[in-house]
Amino acid sequence: MNKPSLLLALGLSLGVSPAPVLAQSGHAGHHPAPATATDASHSAHEGQDDPHQGHHMHHGHGTHGAAHRARGSDPRFPPLTDAERAAAFPPLAAQHMHGDRTHYRFFAERLEWQDADEGSALYWDFQGWVGGDINRLWMRSEGERVAGHTEKAELQLFWGHAIGPWWESVAGIRQDFKPGSPQTWAALGVQGMPLYGLETQLTAYLGEGGQTGFRAKFEYDVLLTNRLILQPLAEFNLHGRNDPARATGAGFSDAELGLRLRYEITPLLAPYIGVSRHRAYGNTADYLRAAGEDKGDTRLVAGIRFWF
Template identity: 60%
Template sequence: MRTRLSRFALTAFGLSLSALATGGVNAAEMMDHSMHQTPSNSSSQPPASQDTSSSSARDAGGQMDHSAMGHGAMDHSKMNHGQMDATDHAARKHDETLEMPGMMHPSFIPILTDADREAAFQPLQGHTVHDKYLASFFLLDQFEYQDADEGSTLSWDASGWIGGDIDRFWFRSEGERTNGVTEDAELQLLYGHAIGPWWDVVAGVRQDFKPESPQTWAAFGVQGMALYAFEAEATAFIGEGGQTAARLEGDYDILLTNRLILQPTAELNFYGKNDPQRGIGSGLANAEVGLRLRYEIVREFAPYVGVTWNRSFGNTADMARDEGEDREEARLVAGIRMWF
């Protein structure tokens, strides 16, 4: 009897050790599977009955039977996979929006339309804002001393206007005096009408006081700015006795510094027929080019130095040679330029 009790005690002790060993393995493996989960509240924990049933999920070889465990019944919805899937779906949708053809901005930035631009920037209605305002401008472009072959020469070239943005009254004047005697002098009075932001058409009269006897011309032409700040004038004239003429002028300001400016100029004069009384022949009568370097002490006032070259052509050159005059001449010049 004592021997039977001892055998029963040994058998019970062995079963207890086996149970402890089995419980330890189940605890380690359950800890390993818990790494797949994220923390959640107490309501998301599985029932206690699932933990106890895992101890019987082993086969004879001591290996864990995953089919008998809670993997089949594991509720993955309790994890954060749903939240992660929603985030990934939003990111993929954002990327697809950026990759759609014609889309240059994220979907949360609206694309500007013509209506939006018109609402932000009202279109200007021509010159209606300043059309009634009366303004004026005067430019003494050249007022200079020239070292000519005949002696010292005083030359001038001035222009100005008064009016509004569309309609203006213009005047132009140029000439020269040599040794105190006026050699050439003229005055033009013109009406100008804007045909664009940079161009005007002009029409009026031109009066020549010299050379020889005075002469009156009807004048019409265009003036404005072309080719990046190139000032240009093209004027045609019809004079007394059916005489015709045309003049092309241009100048351009080259900014060497903010105040030091180099200005090339050019002028061409054409006539329709010979006028021996004034020493003018038909065709291209004469041309003058110049190069002046000025320094703007203030914007309205600038002294300058430079050089000019003029030449007679065709019948005008023949008449000058007959009078003992030079066909061409170069002059050093020094003067001032001002405007207000």
Template identity: 50%
Template sequence: MGHDAPTPATPGTPAATGHEGMDHGAMGHGPGQPVDHAAMGHAPNGDLPADAEPRTPIPEITEADLLAAVPPMHVGHETHDTAIHSYWLADRLEWQDTEEGSLAWEGVAWIGTDINRVWLRTEGEASDGEIESGDLEVLYGRAVDPWWDVVAGVRQDFGEGPSRTYAAFGVQGLAPYKFEVEATAYVGTGGRTAATVEAEYDTLITNRLILQWQAEASLHGKDDPERGIGSGLSTVEAGARLRYEITRRFAPYLGVEFERAFGGTADLRREHGEPVRDTRLVAGVRFWF
């Protein structure tokens, strides 16, 4: 480019820039002429021209690259597939600190596809080797939303007093803020009706230590003295159970549960010398497979 060494400046004269030897005409521009950067082989901003080849060639995407980026889904459980799956949960299997000591349980299971399932739900209490109260529900459930199912089927009550059979209709699923909710209405023989609403919420203290909150309310349309049930709001139960997940499938827990009877149910309990309010400690295990 003809760059000469710069010469020292003398007083009163401009300093030499070192460009005196440049042949600007050979570079394609002279005084007052625009600079032709394209002819010089570079764009004004220092990047390569748009039609230039990349400095580092980009390799073609191979089948191995695609498999590494998006692994294949588990065979047999694609979204909304027709394969049969199942889930069995013993949510509560516990000893309760009552006067005689009692065993209580609550469980749920399902078998079917992602959309259509058969549900089993059961809960109850036993004391001195006899079931005081219990129920078993067999329901057909259909997913109507990613988080909600509608269910319909039958419920059988057993234990002390005569057995009762009901038709059941309801919804269950995950409400906003991760509340697990079940709401079911029942219609039985003799004009008997009932409804239950249950909600659960898990508070993660650590990855393995979890506090489960639970509340349930039961209502009945008419008195059923043979089973100790009065019309209206029957009972409300609330509890908290702190479990430690030794594995995700098995967790022992300790907790406390409160129960209160209302209306006609409370009157029937008073007649039989039973408490209307009861607070008890519980200890048990939760497991699923």
């Protein structure tokens, strides 16, 4: 008979519980004695004091629970006071999403030199607004000067009203100064960022003499680094009637596609370089060919973008 069996038989014959006997054997570490009812009751009571104690005891960190329970009574761990809580969590000022204050912004989206076929060109695309979070007065201006002569210039004024988290409706007027004689349009549209930063402008126009037009403009910023940003751009123009005086044909009139790479010295100031492709279509292209001009050209551009 082996030694554990002999000790077990001896214990039973003497009327002694086998647990102490086994605990004294060399194999007690592999066969721990079962807990008594008193031990179970004490463990359950400790579990009520510290809901995480069972987890800590399971991993051999039972002293953590004892230190945690002694926090309020041990002078080394005094309980928190109301003054300490107030200092740790000061009251925050109320934030008003839609206040009555008036703000403004001005954006020089594009102020650039272009290498045009007719000579050096200066192009601008400005936007700005003044107002609050819901209602704003908007301004847009685009234009181009080639070899010292203004080829295109327009100014638009809109009243903007927020119609959702990402959309704003606009209504106002557009004044064309060039090409041709000045022309005034009524304008109605929407603008916003519907898809992850895709800046979108969709505007319909009603001009003098029943002329109609529609412009769609899209811009998107691709962050190559925190400062280096690639911006694709697309603009499309459609008209309802032929206008030979302004070399504008009915239907899909013209489109511009561009790609610009800018470096943000600061968020307010960024020089850039890029390429721009403009092309006329349909009757608009026919008018340009009749005047001895190309229906499209590709230009290298360099400029600066800023806002305040």
